[in-house]
Amino acid sequence: xxxxxxxxxxxxxxxxxxxxxxxxxxxxxxxxxxxxxxxxxxxxxxxxxxxxxxxxxxxxxxxxxxxxxxxxxxxxxxxxxxxxxxxxxxxxxxxxxxxxxxxxxxxxxxxxxxxxxxxxxxxxxxxxxxxxxxxxxxxxxxxxxxxxxxxxxxxxxxxxxxxxxxxxxxxxxxxxx
Amino acid sequence: xxxxxxxxxxxxxxxxxxxxxxxxxxxxxxxxxxxxxxxxxxxxxxxxxxxxxxxxxxxxxxxxxxxxxxxxxxxxxxxxxxxxxxxxxxxxxxxxxxxxxxxxxxxxxxxxxxxxxxxxxxxxxxxxxxxxxxxxxxxxxxxxxxxxxxxxxxxxxxxxxxxxxxxxxxxxxxxxxxxxxxxxxxxxxxxxxxxxxxxxxxxxxxxxxxxxxx
Ligand code: SF4
Numbered sequence: 001x002x003x004x005x006x007x008x009x010x011x012x013x014x015x016x017x018x019x020x021x022x023x024x025x026x027x028x029x030x031x032x033x034x035x036x037x038x039x040x041x042x043x044x045x046x047x048x049x050x051x052x053x054x055x056x057x058x059x060x061x062x063x064x065x066x067x068x069x070x071x072x073x074x075x076x077x078x079x080x081x082x083x084x085x086x087x088x089x090x091x092x093x094x095x096x097x098x099x100x101x102x103x104x105x106x107x108x109x110x111x112x113x114x115x116x117x118x119x120x121x122x123x124x125x126x127x128x129x130x131x132x133x134x135x136x137x138x139x140x141x142x143x144x145x146x147x148x149x150x151x152x153x154x155x156x157x158x159x160x161x162x163x164x165x166x167x168x169x170x171x172x173x174x175x176x177x
Numbered sequence: 178x179x180x181x182x183x184x185x186x187x188x189x190x191x192x193x194x195x196x197x198x199x200x201x202x203x204x205x206x207x208x209x210x211x212x213x214x215x216x217x218x219x220x221x222x223x224x225x226x227x228x229x230x231x232x233x234x235x236x237x238x239x240x241x242x243x244x245x246x247x248x249x250x251x252x253x254x255x256x257x258x259x260x261x262x263x264x265x266x267x268x269x270x271x272x273x274x275x276x277x278x279x280x281x282x283x284x285x286x287x288x289x290x291x292x293x294x295x296x297x298x299x300x301x302x303x304x305x306x307x308x309x310x311x312x313x314x315x316x317x318x319x320x321x322x323x324x325x326x327x328x329x330x331x332x333x334x335x336x337x338x339x340x341x342x343x344x345x346x347x348x349x350x351x352x353x354x355x356x357x358x359x360x361x362x363x364x365x366x367x368x369x370x371x372x373x374x375x376x377x378x379x380x381x382x383x384x385x386x387x388x389x390x391x
Contacts, residue, residue, distance in 0.1 A: 130283070132382030134382050138318045138319070145318045148318045149315070149316045149318055152380060153311070153380065154326055156311075158310075159315070
């Protein structure tokens with residue numbers, strides 16, 4: 001099923017690798033400039049009528065963001081994820097809100113949490129979850145959550161951490177049996 | 178950045194007269210809270226406190242995971258109403274704010290507004306490790322780590338999360354504190370108002386509300 005779809009697409013577009021996760025779920029890397037036409041093709045001719053989600057992965061070491069557009073063919077109950085790699089520096093991507101209006105919400109989230117720009121996406125620069133955020137986008141992997149928390153939020157003295165294994169051993173077998 | 182609805186604007190009344198509205202001054206009280214002196218005689222204040230301890234009304238506002246425990250508590254399973262503890266839907270009608278877990282900065286802002294809108298005398302109970310020292314969200318980029326920096330906490334209930342029985346015990350302890358005249362959070366808030374505001378503003382970066390808004 002997924003292979004056949006891949007072959008049909010391959011005849012039309014240059015495609016990257018296909019990862020078959022399950023019989024009804026596969027991921028496909030596609031070149032950025034063909035994303036829009038592939039999505040339109042899948043939506044209009046292959047029955048992938050539903051955008052399940054749009055999310056990002058930060059490949060810090062490679063200097064890329066991976067965008068995953070998960071599409072669903074509800075009639076055949078199969079999902080296909082389209083992966084697009086974009087450079088991390090000055091990350092920006094074309095909006096697909098005109099294909100699925102819900103995409104605007106995902107894009108707004110990605111702009112806030114990863115700092116990926118989606119010019120023309122409606123309301124993309126409005127606050128989404130964070131309010132008055134002042135640091136770098138927090139889902140970027142080079143954002144140090146712990147250091148940020150330590151410098152921003154005051155701590156209470158006396159908090160301690162124990163290793164669960166050691167602690168339970170001590171509790172259950174105090175004389176080291 | 179000031180929100181659109183908080184900006185000064187000219188409005189036209191139903192009678193056709195145009196007038197200027199400054200929402201921050203016209204819709205909210207600007208006066209800081211004042212501390213409430215005890216009654217003229219100790220025995221009278223004790224009587225008041227006894228009465229207060231029997232009149233606990235919780236604001237039905239849940240944050241974090243702990244809010245889940247309030248559902249069985251306010252319904253037949255654990256039935257806190259037996260102990261004279263009831264829930265109300267608005268801050269105006271409540272005098273006990275239960276912060277039921279972690280507070281993100283965004284929620285903290287709402288919690289402060291809710292607290293300030295409650296009538297004196299009022300009490301705050303912090304529920305769970307998150308309110309005490311950050312709990313398992315101690316390294317989160319978005320949650321505060323000690324509630325008492327931002328509002329006066331009368332009592333903490335430990336646990337992650339505390340069971341309804343622990344809450345009931347906590348409410349009984351709170352009653353004892355009130356009767357002993359030791360639950361003076363609202364007065365403490367008024368006396369150290371500047372300190373609390375400074376702490377709040379240190380973490381809430383988009384402060385777009387009046388400093389005191391009831
Ligand atoms: S103390 Fe535990 S149960 Fe309560 S809000 Fe924190 S993590 Fe959740």
